[in-house]
Every structure is written in C-alpha cells, then in structure tokens.
Amino acid sequence: EDQVTQSPEALRLQEGESSSLNCSYTVSGLRGLFWYRQDPGKGPEFLFTLYSAGEEKEKERLKATLTKKESFLHITAPKPEDSATYLCAVQAGRGNFNKFYFGSGTKLNVKP
Amino acid sequence: SQTIHQWPATLVQPVGSPLSLECTVEGTSNPNLYWYRQAAGRGLQLLFYSVGIGQISSEVPQNLSASRPQDRQFILSSKKLLLSDSGFYLCAWSGETNTEAFFGQGTRLTVV
Numbered sequence: 001e002d003q004v005t006q007s008p009e010a011l012r013l014q015e016g017e018s019s020s021l022n023c024s025y026t027v028s029g030l031r032g033l034f035w036y037r038q039d040p041g042k043g044p045e046f047l048f049t050l051y052s053a054g055e056e057k058e059k060e061r062l063k064a065t066l067t068k069k070e071s072f073l074h075i076t077a078p079k080p081e082d083s084a085t086y087l088c089a090v091q092a093g094r095g096n097f098n099k100f101y102f103g104s105g106t107k108l109n110v111k112p
Numbered sequence: 113s114q115t116i117h118q119w120p121a122t123l124v125q126p127v128g129s130p131l132s133l134e135c136t137v138e139g140t141s142n143p144n145l146y147w148y149r150q151a152a153g154r155g156l157q158l159l160f161y162s163v164g165i166g167q168i169s170s171e172v173p174q175n176l177s178a179s180r181p182q183d184r185q186f187i188l189s190s191k192k193l194l195l196s197d198s199g200f201y202l203c204a205w206s207g208e209t210n211t212e213a214f215f216g217q218g219t220r221l222t223v224v
Binding site for chain 1: 146148153154156202204211212214216217218
C-alpha cells in the first residue's frame, strides 16, 4: 500500500538553530515528490518538486533532498516567519493519471 | 499566470442542509482538478479528482459528490450534510503533465 510518513510531528527550534524534517515513502512508480508549506487556516503553498534520487532544490533557508526511500527538508538558520506546517506529498503512477498522496505534516515552531 | 479561487472561506451549516462549494481556475486549460479534505492535525485526504469536463473519480465512499460542468470549474456538493462532514476543504489543480498541484485557500465547513 502506498504510504507517506513524516517525522517529527512537531518541532520546536530557536531562531538560528538548523534542523531537518523527514519524509519517508513507500510507493510504486514514483513520479515526483513535493514539499508544501501550510500556514494556519490557509491552503498549502508549493515549495519544491524532486523527481529523482540525488536531486536537490533550494529556496532561501530551505533545501530539499531526495533518496530512493525518503526526502529531507533542511532548514538553515530558521527565522520565526518559517513557522508553519510542512507537508510532503508523492505522486505515484496509476495508468494515465497520477495521484498525490500526502503525509500528515511536521508542525514547525521557531522561537525568537 | 494561473490562479485558483475557492469560496466561501468559512461556512456554518445545519445538519441535513445541502452544500455547494465552488472552485474555479484561471490562466490554464484542461487542468486536472482535485477536492481534498483535511482533518485537524491530519494529512490531506483525496475526495475526488477530475481529468476533464464531466469526468469525476471518487476516492472514498461518502456523503459528498463532485461535478465539473465547465473546464475550469469544480463543484463539491451534498444533498444532506452530516456532522462528520465538518472539516477543511481544499480545491487544487495540476497541469496536464501531472506535475505539482496548486491549492486554493480552503473552506472551513462546520456542520452544527
């Protein structure tokens, strides 16, 4: 069964304290892995797409990496405004339509 | 550029009343469209997806239905709401090549 698991569920950091969020997946026919940021009461905001093992993408203080079984979202020197829930999703091949499967997210709280 | 509109932002409805949530996409043609529901602290559950006008696939049996009367319009409906229908509903679109999905701002539905 296709599955996406994110850890930790919640993470508290001090401003400037770097850390990583994990997304592990078991899907057949991976087409892509996606990271989103979600603020309370809002829809998820797209951050990155990763397609193959070894690929990396960066945006400001965020860097996403991908292996054959998991992805990491590295946060370098986070600021309070980075506080949000970060969602991971995978897209798996099913015939001519590829569905997105989401993890439960990691709630990040960065304290000043 | 593409934009997605979803309304209303919040909705309080009595048990047994009907429901209609609307989503429209601008700036693209023939998008794949999705309805998700997000329970508090949980991941996104795919409810319906559509690859074209009148083509609806349901992921889970439930009290809801979806329709796509126009290329860029997706509607989520119910004839009689249940308490368990309460939640945060999100509409999303992706391109024909099935790359990343982009989300609307969501509708917070409370059934009382």
